[in-house]
Amino acid sequence: MTAPDRDSPPEETGGEAADWGALSALPGNPLMWILILSELAVFGAFLIGFTGARIADPGGFADSQALLSRVDGGLNTLVLITSGWMAALAGRASHDGRQRACRGWLLAALALGAVFLAVKAVEYSGKAALGIGLETNTFFTLYYLITGFHALHVVLGMVILGIGIWRPARDTVETGTAFWHMVDLIWVLVYPVIYLVR
Amino acid sequence: MPSPDFTPPPPRRLFIAWLLLAGLTVTSLLAGLDGLSPASTASLTPAAVASVLLATALKAREILRVYLNLRASTPGWRGTLTAFVVVIIAGVAGGQAIILTLH
Numbered sequence: 007m008t009a010p011d012r013d014s015p016p017e018e019t020g021g022e023a024a025d026w027g028a029l030s031a032l033p034g035n036p037l038m039w040i041l042i043l044s045e046l047a048v049f050g051a052f053l054i055g056f057t058g059a060r061i062a063d064p065g066g067f068a069d070s071q072a073l074l075s076r077v078d079g080g081l082n083t084l085v086l087i088t089s090g091w092m093a094a095l096a097g098r099a100s101h102d103g104r105q106r107a108c109r110g111w112l113l114a115a116l117a118l119g120a121v122f123l124a125v126k127a128v129e130y131s132g133k134a135a136l137g138i139g140l141e142t143n144t145f146f147t148l149y150y151l152i153t154g155f156h157a158l159h160v161v162l163g164m165v166i167l168g169i170g171i172w173r174p175a176r177d178t179v180e181t182g183t184a185f186w187h188m189v190d191l192i193w194v195l196v197y198p199v200i201y202l203v204r
Numbered sequence: 205m206p207s208p209d210f211t212p213p214p215p216r217r218l219f220i221a222w223l224l225l226a227g228l229t230v231t232s233l234l235a236g237l238d239g240l241s242p243a244s245t246a247s248l249t250p251a252a253v254a255s256v257l258l259a260t261a262l263k264a265r266e267i268l269r270v271y272l273n274l275r276a277s278t279p280g281w282r283g284t285l286t287a288f289v290v291v292i293i294a295g296v297a298g299g300q301a302i303i304l305t306l307h
Contacts, residue, residue, distance in 0.1 A: 031277050031280075031281055032274075033208075033210040033274070034210070034273075043284075046288045046289075047288070050288060050291065050292040057299030057300075061299055061302050065245075076233065076236055080232075080236075083229045083233075084230075087225040090222075090225075090267065091218060091219070091221070091222035091225075091271075093271075094212065094218045094221075095215060095218055098214070098215060098218065101211060184272060187272045188272075194264055195293075198232055198236065198260045199296055203248065
């Protein structure tokens with residue numbers, strides 16, 4: 007018979023919940039939602055700016071886009087959404103007080119985040135080998151800016167997931183996984199705009 | 205007014221969301237290739253672009269509603285977050301329409 011997974015009760019921050027007004031109607035930490043809204047606005051502006059630049063030079067953007075691996079980008083999307091699923095399972099396990107399972111799912115999500123970054127590193131090094139850099143043309147300036155900024159969010163998200171593994175208090179896990187889902191959501195928007203639409 | 209129930213979705217619903225997201229990712233990749241070579245520079249047909257963007261919108265909706273658990277929030281917040289995604293996708297679709305018109 008296996009030991010129950012409920013190794014300790016879920017930790018709460020305790021005390022009276024602060025009144026965040028309308029933000030109280032959102033699940034998790036309201037500050038995380040402010041960040042999510044801000045990041046969506048920033049990446050939204052990036053993507054619309056990218057589209058605006060493409061209007062000026064659709065042929066040049068299509069030629070540059072053909073140098074990216076659309077299939078690898080799709081596979082990396084699958085990696086990140088699978089990581090998001092693991093993070094969501096961690097959130098559910100944390101809610102149910104199953105901290106060991108929560109830690110395991112967080113670790114799996116974090117590992118898949120590392121796979122995503124590894125694929126991105128291979129992609130960047132492939133471009134560098136072709137002599138393609140930040141200043142090659144407008145497409146690649148925006149490509150490196152947008153995907154590089156997103157990759158930094160992946161790194162930060164992995165750190166936050168790591169904190170959740172170390173100290174799996176319910177609030178920490180809820181906030182950390184919300185950040186991870188935001189990173190996932192942004193990539194879901196970035197991938198088709200940069201890799202597919204032409 | 206009672207406070208909302210923010211219980212995360214059950215594992216089965218999370219799995220269904222993942223299945224949908226994976227299926228939509230494959231759909232958008234196939235639509236983005238549009239039967240062409242993976243390194244093609246040829247423009248996508250309007251139907252292929254529409255398929256890619258529709259799949260993207262559905263994926264964003266699923267992440268917001270299930271993984272970020274917005275289904276437990278108010279219609280106002282669901283609408284606000286959905287509007288963000290719609291504006292981004294509409295901007296990309298509008299840009300594509302301009303390119304098709306001008307070039």
